[in-house]
Amino acid sequence: MRTKASGCTERRPLQPQTEAAEAAAPAGRAMPSESNCVKLRSDRARPSLPWYPRAQSKMRRPSLLLKDILKCILLVFGVWILYILKLNYTTEECDMKKMHYVDPDRIKRAQKYAQQVLQKECRPHFAKRSMAQLFGPRYSTDLPPFVTKAPLGSKAESKYDPPFGFRKFSSKVQALLELLPEHDFPEHLTAKSCRRCVVIGSGGILHGLELGPALNQFDVVIRLNSAPVEGYSEHVGNKTTIRMTYPEGAPLSDLEYYSNDLFVAVLFKSVDFNWLQAMVKNETLPFWVRLFFWKQVAEKIPLQPKHFRILNPVIIKETAFDILQYSEPQSRFWGRDKNVPTIGVIAVVLATHLCDEVSLAGFGYDLNQPRTPLHYFDNLCMAAMNFQTMHNVTTETRFLLKLVREGVVRDLSGGIHCEF
Numbered sequence: 001m002r003t004k005a006s007g008c009t010e011r012r013p014l015q016p017q018t019e020a021a022e023a024a025a026p027a028g029r030a031m032p033s034e035s036n037c038v039k040l041r042s043d044r045a046r047p048s049l050p051w052y053p054r055a056q057s058k059m060r061r062p063s064l065l066l067k068d069i070l071k072c073i074l075l076v077f078g079v080w081i082l083y084i085l086k087l088n089y090t091t092e093e094c095d096m097k098k099m100h101y102v103d104p105d106r107i108k109r110a111q112k113y114a115q116q117v118l119q120k121e122c123r124p125h126f127a128k129r130s131m132a133q134l135f136g137p138r139y140s141t142d143l144p145p146f147v148t149k150a151p152l153g154s155k156a157e158s159k160y161d162p163p164f165g166f167r168k169f170s171s172k173v174q175a176l177l178e179l180l181p182e183h184d185f186p187e188h189l190t191a192k193s194c195r196r197c198v199v200i201g202s203g204g205i206l207h208g209l210e211l212g213p214a215l216n217q218f219d220v221v222i223r224l225n226s227a228p229v230e231g232y233s234e235h236v237g238n239k240t241t242i243r244m245t246y247p248e249g250a251p252l253s254d255l256e257y258y259s260n261d262l263f264v265a266v267l268f269k270s271v272d273f274n275w276l277q278a279m280v281k282n283e284t285l286p287f288w289v290r291l292f293f294w295k296q297v298a299e300k301i302p303l304q305p306k307h308f309r310i311l312n313p314v315i316i317k318e319t320a321f322d323i324l325q326y327s328e329p330q331s332r333f334w335g336r337d338k339n340v341p342t343i344g345v346i347a348v349v350l351a352t353h354l355c356d357e358v359s360l361a362g363f364g365y366d367l368n369q370p371r372t373p374l375h376y377f378d379n380l381c382m383a384a385m386n387f388q389t390m391h392n393v394t395t396e397t398r399f400l401l402k403l404v405r406e407g408v409v410r411d412l413s414g415g416i417h418c419e420f
Contacts, residue, residue, distance in 0.1 A: 102208035113420035114214035114412045117359060122194035127352040130408040138322040140314075145353045146264070147310040148183040150174035156314050160329065163268045163340065164317040172273040173310070179280045182306045185354065186261060189241070195219040197355030198412070199347045200236055201362035202227040204373025204382075205415040211361060212237040214412070220355055224343050225249030227362075228256060228377050235376060236362070244311070244347050247275040250298040257302050264309045264350075266316070266343065280305050311350070316341065319349045324395055342391045345399065348409065358408070363400060364415025365393045 151157030198218040215237035222242045244264040271292040278285045326339035351358045370383035404417040
């Protein structure tokens, strides 16, 4: 038996790591085994100090915050898409062939009434004086219809955001004005001592009255948004002095611009300035800008820069807050105040600043008859107005009715108040 040999430890050369560890070990403490060393290294990799979990939590917070922000953005975007779909979706369509029948006797009476209005002697300054008598200081008789210079900090244009003013947009307004060679009403229109305006709405009541020849006889013919002339001239005429609209409402067909004297832009939001600049300069609108419009906008308007005008936003402000007495804009997370007038009512107030006498045609929302045609050019029913959330058509109807009954304006188609 080799008990002595078996009881002795075999001496082997020490590895460098072992020598370093042995030298570092405190006196009187046994050296750890290999398995213990592995365990110690593992423990050092996972500190158990109390502040460590809190540090890890803080490191995770930015990524969690970013995820929450992305979720909110996706939610808002999804709700916005649903809202746009709601605006463009109606459950009913009207049968225009049945709905556009008009009693022949009514046609004759409407045409006779329009001719009577035209044959009477024009009354200079009648519209402005009548509005001032009716609304007092709430109506400004000396308000310029179009923007002629960038707003100053003390002016009314700088008090509100679009569409009621140009706060924070002074530089954009100045850039646009530098592109426009003319800013006022054209001389050939101001030369006449007494001007008659007619504001032509889009109402279905126009279809069948055959008022086109009479409407062409007015000195100033104001059309709204994309309401077409082509194919409907028998009922709405083919003369256009002013096409008044915002980007989403501008006609997509070039044919609707050839007879225009003026294109009056109503600017509601920041990208509207970019769109108007592109139209004036005959440039292509960038793709990222087009994403901010709720429907397709015109890519080109075949008019010279001298034909463009910018509506004075104070006219919208005066119409909304002074005349209609809507509440001023309030900061809110969701929804609207219904304090933005329709383009039609804004155009009526504009007409009182431009012309001596004002007439209307194609106006009137009768929400009690949801199956009647909304427009003269499509198959939407009056019920579609229940989907809009921006305008208070009930208040506007009362306002127009007051103007007609007081004799300030004449209603040629009888949609507000029939006088024939």
